[in-house]
Amino acid sequence: MTMSGVRLMAVALASCLLAARAAALHAAERPWLEVRSPHFVAVSDVGEKSARDALALARNEGERSLAQRTLDNYLKATAR
Numbered sequence: 001m002t003m004s005g006v007r008l009m010a011v012a013l014a015s016c017l018l019a020a021r022a023a024a025l026h027a028a029e030r031p032w033l034e035v036r037s038p039h040f041v042a043v044s045d046v047g048e049k050s051a052r053d054a055l056a057l058a059r060n061e062g063e064r065s066l067a068q069r070t071l072d073n074y075l076k077a078t079a080r
Helices: 005-028 048-077
Strands: 033-036 041-044
Touching: 033 048, 041 048
Parallel strands: none
Antiparallel strands: 033 041
8 A cells, every 4th residue: 555545544534533523523512302102111302292203103113013913814814
């Protein structure tokens, strides 16, 4: 590897480390919030609304999964 290649790698590594450090410092400023529903827990650092939206998606995914399993079982039973 040439000297310019080594310098380029060193600059790229330093940039990545600085970016990671900046992201960690920014993340440390935001408080974490825990939102609970009867069957799910969402932990978020982007706000209560986002955490509640995640809980709604989890509930909807559970309903979708149940409907899909029910339909699959029905199709298997009637295909015989």
